Amino acid sequence: MLLVALALTTAVLGAWQGNVFAPLFALVESSAVAIALCVAWQAGDRSERITLDETSLEVQSLPGRRRVCFQPYWVRVRMDEGESGCRRLLLSSHGRELEIGGFLAEQERVELLRKLKVLLEGVNDQSRG
Secondary structure: OHHHHHHHHHHHHHHHOOOOOHHHHHHHHHHHHHHHHHHHHHHOOOEEEEEEOOOOEEEEEEOOOEEEEEOOOOOEEEEEEOOOOOEEEEEEEOOEEEEEOOOOOHHHHHHHHHHHHHHHHHHHHHHHO
């Protein structure tokens, strides 16, 4: 709102000094900024919730409410090279693969890989013992 107010104030000053196109340009610019901010806000709403217990590893994608379940004993976590040179974090079990953390930075994906491996080893050790 502050950006819109500044743009419109500048446009009014420009029109007062003789630039009749300033208000039109300010409206177009304000609309473009509002649309860009809405798109960025919606893109930031993506998340995944990973739940791990003795019987299942569940990945829930938000928004969209997609759920995928794996048995923790059989699931494998690995990094794979993607098409664009960016590494992907994959969960795989029984011929199924699921990419997780696609919206994370590279370092965050590596950290998630380490944490998931440790947690899966802990759950598998408990189920054996």
